[in-house]
Amino acid sequence: MKSRVLVTGMGIVSSIGFNVNDFSQSLKHGNTNFGYLPGPEISMDSAVIGATIKDFSLNTLLDKYTWLPVSCSTNILRYAGRSPLPVIAGVIAASEAWNNADLFNNPVSPERTGIIIAGQNLSNNYQFQLYDKFIKGPEYLTPRYAIEYLDTNIMGILSEIFQIHGEGFTTGGASASGNVGLVKGYQLIEQGDMDICMVVGCLADLSPMDLQGFKNSGAMGGKKFKNNPRKACRPFDEEHEGFIYGQASGCIILESSGSVEKRKTDINAELLGGAIVLDGNRMADPRQEGEVRAMATALKKCQLKPGDIDYLNTHGTSSPIGDNTEIDSIKEVFKNNLSTLIINSTKGLTGHCLYSAGVVELIATIIQLQNNFVHPNINLDNPVDEVCRFAGSVAETVEINIGMSNSFGFGGMNTSIVIKKI
Template identity: 30%
Template structure:
């Protein structure tokens, strides 16, 4: 069976650096951080008091206030990003779709954790006011697959309706697996990505207890500093990134604009440790994605890294890149947009895939900000502190997650 080509025809993004794709991209290129002291709750008693929060977001610009009341914030963010992507793609929706067309469009928008704030609030209601005060909307407001569910209902998309849950690799896996569905004929179009909103007492408290978070409370905007010698942990972020994936001939036939082609996808497991990384798993993920794309390592110009700003993770990814790309690793531009957004967990692969596609489309690498004193063991070109014009024909995107789950996408110009 001949594999069908898959292209990106729509982008949507709600991020700490902007509530639209254009605003987010502009702030990234300018090196503007979206990280600041937490405003959504009183974090004064926590070891980490800052995060990458979405600012000025109004869900009623997308859906009614009545609908919004029955959803956790991660669903709000995911729906908004999906609606942006669908609008950007120019797809027909609802009654404009024929019955056959409707069955060929699906949704796969995941989350690493789901409705944690709603769970916290409902538990407090249960404890303080009793079981009769638990909302009948609690479960559908909190569970992860409801972004895909709501998007499919809103637009009448009757194709595959699923959600991936693979920790910090969620958004990337959702995009890669959706591309495979199109390649092998299960759908012609997939709306895919990831969303997360866990900047909450349990979210911050849990990651802080695991000593995963930066505690640079005196200077939050410089706290996320991938590959800097003084990095001390990641910064939690929230938001959503969604892409519209489409079979190439289908996109051409309707005159869609094409941002990039999804040419390769790889997955692997470390089979090593719950939270600590190893080099071989990410190396195999990257190698599998390149092989799947039919691309040699020396054909890649840009790599949007997982790059979380953790002492172990950044060095591990650097070594995995070296093992995958050999001598060509030194010629790559490797970039972490988490330096500005923080780590969106299940949403990371969503927004970062959007940013990777934009880098390819606009031929620019965003900077990795806050590299003040580059770790000598992390010795690649990380596009430190200033954006750069860059000829990009092939771009690679990595994400890795707790449980040793790894994913890599390869995008190329069309």
């Protein structure tokens, strides 16, 4: 028998909050943390704007986490203390989610617990930073490099900290990596292969070369509002011009209904299902056919009609072609239900968190379902569409029961997941 898939834990480290509570407050108040990116100058005709994690210290956070068992805290420092940022942010988000799911006090069998690391190319900036030193003295390259440059490094570290002995792997899906991880986690639980699955959306630590590549490809924005970083990220606004980079790591604990019953733990929401479909397209351009098929397939798998969805957390990156294609796709799928479907883009507040976007935006969706509000689209001054019902410039109180969250990625990736309030 197929199992229901419940969300019992959530954790996040983002530019607008280092935990779920602070992140919720930022969503409610439309807080952002956009600024100029630190690091080496890269040649381009505009400032590089982004929403990075600032003033982040593993030691300070661990000191605040009084609920963390001392042995766990010691292991975190030992295994991850000197690791690259995606590992440290992932460990913090995972700790919060593990605690939220009450797994420190009320664990399940390690063999029935799985882990999915959603993300790819996680060590690009780590490699870039080591390069100069490597050229000067390759003999001194840390032996740890051979483990740390692999994307599975974070899986190994988390599985040792939390003693996860079931299935484990990484899911690469460009900017849809988070949703790909969630769909695969859903399948592990639904099929009864695991009782618990930790899905970690990994922080995208872009190197200066990666940033320049995005800039040269025309995907990145920031020119028009280079003197006002807070205004640069504006999904679905007439003046959108490309994505604005954001840093975050999020963690979701998925659990079978049977395990939840046994552990008598609290539930955040129910993941009803999701879909991953390809365009058969190696390039960066989004395509309506694939986006429509992702949303329609997700609805079909969840046995829902378009009118059942109250809220849509869009992919909404602030890129003209991306936003416009998504709006056309939404109109095709939701046709006569557009007046009751509320739409926003969390990227307007967090920036585009790339690999972790799907997980971060599922957390944002659950927070809104639980607290009956939709967060604002703070820079949506002139919407590109007059039919769709966009959230306004301040948070709106509204009861929403079922939400959909879209993530699309380069290489023709289209994903949609559906989440229900409990």
